[in-house]
Amino acid sequence: MRRIYFLVPDITATKRIVNELLLARIEEKHIHVIAKRGTPLEDLPEASLLQKSDFVPAVQQGLALGGSTGVLAGLVAVALPPASTVVAGGILLASALAGAGVGAWVSGLVGMSIGNRRIKEFEDAIEAGHFLVLADVSADRVEEIEERVKQHLPEVEIESTEPKVPAFP
Structure with a gap:
């Protein structure tokens, strides 16, 4: 469209x-x-x-930024303690999803308050x-x-x- x-x-x-x-x-x-x-x-x-409002572009940007931040945080968490590959994959996935969710939520709130x-x-x-x-x-x-x-x-x-x-x- x-x-x-x-x-x-x-x-x-x-x-x-x-x-x-x-x-x-x-x-x-x-x-x-x-x-x-x-x-x-x-x-x-x-x-x-x-x-x-700028809700939709803000959510898209928040997903990307939050997901990237989550992946980085997951990589740091995996690198610090000794962890198995299964646990490491779970940590990485969970942190990426959590980061994307939080990023989309916060960005969406900001985007709703800003005019298009x-x-x-x-x-x-x-x-x-x-x-x-x-x-x-x-x-x-x-x-x-x-x-x-x-x-x-x-x-x-x-x-x-x-x-x-x-x-x-």
Whole structure:
């Protein structure tokens, strides 16, 4: 999946773009709208905390860093006392899993409190009253969706496309 960012000038155009995406058979769960705090979105699909925060990238980084730290701690633990290879393998595996779990948990907590780095680029426009529409589409449909939106809604700015979007948010 790839995420396309559309910067939309008003709520009427936002409704039109969401309808256009729905007509293009993009499921509503893959469409997210972000607006200035306090702006009523009516029946538009509002972005959740997962889209508005850096939770997913933070968890990914925490898994990698915590797992690496756990492996290093396990290697140190195995090297110090005399241990058999079976015990050493268990220690190494347990420390890697514990490190990855703790790293993901702590990073996820931090990521939830930090705004999404990609959305920060659009903060000024959102505060000025624009709407940001995020659409998660399969990689082979990105150009088709962008062309369809440009054809029917020329006032909409297609800002960028992320290279990949995690499957679970």
